[in-house]
Amino acid sequence: xxxxxxxxxxxxxxxxxxxxxxxxxxxxxxxxxxxxxxxxxxxxxxxxxxxxxxxxxxxxxxxxxxxxxxxxxxxxxxxxxxxxxxxxxxxxxxxxxxxxxxxxxxxxxxxxxxxxxxxxxxxxxxxxxxxxxxxxxxxxxxxxxxxxxxxxxxxxxxxxxxxxxxxxxxxxxxxxxxxxxxxxxxxxxxxxxxxxxxxxxxxxxxxxxxxxxxxxxxxxxxxxxxxxxxxxxxxxxxxxxxxxxxx
Amino acid sequence: xxxxxxxxxxxxxxxxxxxxxxxxxxxxxxxxxxxxxxxxxxxxxxxxxxxxxxxxxxxxxxxxxxxxxxxxxxxxxxxxxxxxxxxxxxxxxxxxxxxxxxxxxxxxxxxxxxxxxxxxxxxxxxxxxxxxxxxxxxxxxxxxxxxxxxxxxxxxxxxxxxxxxxxxxxxxxxxxxxxxxxxxxxxxxxx
Numbered sequence: 001x002x003x004x005x006x007x008x009x010x011x012x013x014x015x016x017x018x019x020x021x022x023x024x025x026x027x028x029x030x031x032x033x034x035x036x037x038x039x040x041x042x043x044x045x046x047x048x049x050x051x052x053x054x055x056x057x058x059x060x061x062x063x064x065x066x067x068x069x070x071x072x073x074x075x076x077x078x079x080x081x082x083x084x085x086x087x088x089x090x091x092x093x094x095x096x097x098x099x100x101x102x103x104x105x106x107x108x109x110x111x112x113x114x115x116x117x118x119x120x121x122x123x124x125x126x127x128x129x130x131x132x133x134x135x136x137x138x139x140x141x142x143x144x145x146x147x148x149x150x151x152x153x154x155x156x157x158x159x160x161x162x163x164x165x166x167x168x169x170x171x172x173x174x175x176x177x178x179x180x181x182x183x184x185x186x187x188x189x190x191x192x193x194x195x196x197x198x199x200x201x202x203x204x205x206x207x208x209x210x211x212x213x214x215x216x217x218x219x220x221x222x223x224x225x226x227x228x229x230x231x232x233x234x235x236x237x238x239x240x241x242x243x244x245x246x247x
Numbered sequence: 248x249x250x251x252x253x254x255x256x257x258x259x260x261x262x263x264x265x266x267x268x269x270x271x272x273x274x275x276x277x278x279x280x281x282x283x284x285x286x287x288x289x290x291x292x293x294x295x296x297x298x299x300x301x302x303x304x305x306x307x308x309x310x311x312x313x314x315x316x317x318x319x320x321x322x323x324x325x326x327x328x329x330x331x332x333x334x335x336x337x338x339x340x341x342x343x344x345x346x347x348x349x350x351x352x353x354x355x356x357x358x359x360x361x362x363x364x365x366x367x368x369x370x371x372x373x374x375x376x377x378x379x380x381x382x383x384x385x386x387x388x389x390x391x392x393x394x395x396x397x398x399x400x401x402x403x404x405x406x407x408x409x410x411x412x413x414x415x416x417x418x419x420x421x422x423x424x425x426x427x428x429x430x431x432x433x434x435x436x437x438x
Contacts, residue, residue, distance in 0.1 A: 055334055075342070082340030092335035096354045096430055106339035109349050138431045151335075158339060 003067055006031040006193050007162055012051055012061035014044070021047045022058065023217035029162070034194040036204040036225070039214035040240065045197040046089075048214075049164045052195070053077075053084045066161065082110060085155030089167040091147040093139040099150045100126060100135040103157050111158070125153040129183050145176030149183055156187075163187070165196040199244050205229065213237045251401055254392045258405060261388040264302075266413065268374040268384055271306035273366065276313025305377035305384075312373065313366055317359075324358040325351060357428055364421040368414050385409060 007029040014022040021044040029035055037045045050056040052063050054070065054077045062071045070080040093102050103122035107113040113121070126132045129149040139147055148168055155163060165184065169177040181203050188194055188207040198204070204211050204225050211228040213221045213236075221234045232238040328351060336346035375386040389406040393399050 053338060055337060078337070078340045078342050080340075081338055084338075086335075086338040088331060088335065090329075090331055092329075092331035094332060094335070094350055094354075096350075096357060105349060106336075106341065109345050110340045140431050154339070 004030055005064075006066055007052070007195075008062075008064040008067075009048075009052065010062045010064070012048065012063070013059045014047055014051055014056065015059060021217050022051065022061075025061070025214075025217070025219060027212065027219065027222065029193060029195065031161075031193055032191045033209040034188040034192075034196065034207050035210045035212060036208040037195070037197045037212045037214055038199055038201075038204070038240065038244070039220075043214045044217045045214055046166050049086070049166050049195060049197060052164060053081050053086060055086075078110075082106075082158050083161045085158060085160035085163040087148070087151055087155055087163065087165045087168045089171050091139070091144070091151045091171075093142075093147055093151055093154070095139050098136050098138055099131060099142070099153075102139070102150055103154045106154070107157055121157055122153075125157045126150065128156065129153045130179075143176060144172045145179045148172065148176075148180045152180075152183055152187070162193045162195065165194065165198065167197050169198060169200060201229065201241070201245060213240065215240070248401070250392075250396045250398050251405060254396065254402075255405075258385070258388050258392060258402075258409075261383065261385040262409060262413070264383050265371075265374055265385040265409075268302070268305055268309065268377060268382065269367070269371050269413075269417070272309035272313055272370045272374065275306055275310025276317050276366065276370070279310055279314030279318070302377075302382050305374070305380060305382045309370055309373055309377070313370055316366065316369075317363065320359045320362040321355060323362075324355040327358060328354050357430065360425055360428060364418070364425065367417045367421060371410065371414055371417065 005028040009028070010026050012022050012025040013020075023044075025044075025048055027035070037048070039045055047056055051058040051061075054063075058071060062069055064070065065080055065083060068080070070077065073080065093099075094105065097105060100119065100122045103125050104113075104118040107118035107121055108115065111118075123132060123135065126135055129152050131146060131149050131153060134142060134146060134150070137146075139150075142150065152168075168184070169180050172180060177200070181200060184194070184196070184203065185207045196203070196208070208225045210222060211225045212219055213228065213232075213234070215236055221228065221232060221237045223233075228237060229241055232241065332350055332354065333343075333346055336350045337343070341349070374384060377384050378386040378390070381387065385406055389402055392402050396402070
């Protein structure tokens with residue numbers, strides 16, 4: 001029995017020292033949805049993503065992946081993390097490995113695939129993000145946009161059920177941002193479930209099923225992108241959207 | 248000169264002993280360096296306390312001296328790796344152990360290679376202290392020759408020449424290794 005929600009987050013709390021970063025976050029995501037999180041910096045959006053795959057342990061609250069509780073599951077977390085891809089602002093490609101090795105390493109070491117099989121899968125994923133020609137390049141030989149596309153391929157290779165994107169384009173200039181967003185839009189169209197922390201309103205408008213506005217560790221407002229952007233119910237939402245739209 | 252030719256073979260056969268010490272010390276320093284590091288991280292203590300030959304004691308002592316430096320080198324290398332590397336590895340479902348083995352250590356070893364290379368000439372020259380405990384290495388043999396022949400300068404010069412050659416040859420070999428493991432834009436220069 002599976003519910004219609006692939007991911008459920010219930011009442012997450014997190015504090016660092018005496019700073020309360022997350023103050024009771026709850027939401028649900030259906031399979032194939034793309035949820036974009038916006039909000040001022042320091043609002044806990046990145047912490048929220050990291051609490052979902054337990055890179056940061058929440059103080060309270062629970063996360064369910066396909067109805068399985070993954071908070072407090074101990075060492076089983078690495079099993080769940082295989083099903084939740086994550087893309088980072090700073091790419092975090094493995095610096096000592098080529099693009100194709102970056103994509104295949106988890107297939108070899110985690111999924112224990114045969115080398116030939118892993119290489120083929122890695123090549124397929126690099127092709128999917130338009131990076132096949134750069135298979136043998138090291139991270140230092142790639143542009144930011146290229147590196148980010150490889151890191152997306154690296155996550156996709158694990159066949160995740162959910163992908164988390166933590167400000168995937170904020171380290172990139174506008175041109176490189178576009179090439180990464182194109183890949184992400186394709187991914188959203190292909191039915192991937194995605195949680196995206198990003199201020200790219202254009203992406204939110206064209207690819208998101210839902211936009212969540214967060215401030216002060218809380219969800220202030222959420223809804224379809226068109227409504228959140230054109231007709232926000234909360235004055236802070238409108239103010240914030242106005243501010244980033246001006247940039 | 249006649250003495251040099253007469254005793255040349257005797258002296259030269261010290262090369263293998265000196266090199267044996269150097270290589271053993273490098274290897275032990277390397278392993279103890281790692282062990283010290285793991286002691287730091289995992290609380291594992293290496294148990295020592297064996298009946299050792301002079302050669303073995305020399306190698307261990309040189310190795311311990313190297314270990315102190317090398318553990319520092321490793322620690323610095325590991326700390327210089329950005330946290331994002333571990334985070335990314337964990338996010339792919341690797342266990343912490345797998346991430347250390349497949350991601351962190353290969354990078355740390357590459358980063359530490361240039362500093363480790365500096366250990367070679369250090370230990371090569373330090374290996375001469377084993378003269379003190381009677382290991383038949385180059386300097387010991389040199390002084391044996393001197394005491395038998397009462398010729399000093401040419402004999403010591405020959406010994407020094409051998410050390411210089413061994414140093415040069417070793418550094419050449421190390422730079423080959425460095426080139427082999429060089430990765431563009433990563434830690435060590437390919438040149």
